[in-house]
Amino acid sequence: MSNVVHFLETLGASPNTLSAANYAQAVEALGVDAVSREALLARDTNAINHALDGRAAMRCLVFVPD
Template identity: 65%
Template sequence: MSNVVQFLEALGASPNQISGANYASAVAAAKLDAAAHEALVARDQDGLNRAISGRAAMRCFVFVPD
């Protein structure tokens, strides 16, 4: 699992523990590459997606048998 995913997972597991003031220091403490770090600080979803080579779009289809 990438460091970005681990950071986001930890952030999602306890969102109330990281306030706006502590967010920047939490991002700085995480071991991230420069592009991911800048995208997280700027709260840039598209930039973060590009930094981790994510997909531009994802679709899910459910086929129900007759």
């Protein structure tokens, strides 16, 4: 798992644990590339998705047998 994904997972599990200053320090401490770091600091979801080579959209289809 990438450091960015793990960071976001941890942040999502307890979102109130970091103040704005502590958030910036935590992002800097990740040791990720500049693109990912800037995307995280800007809290830009599209840039984070692009930095992680994510998909623009994902679909799930469920086919129920007749």
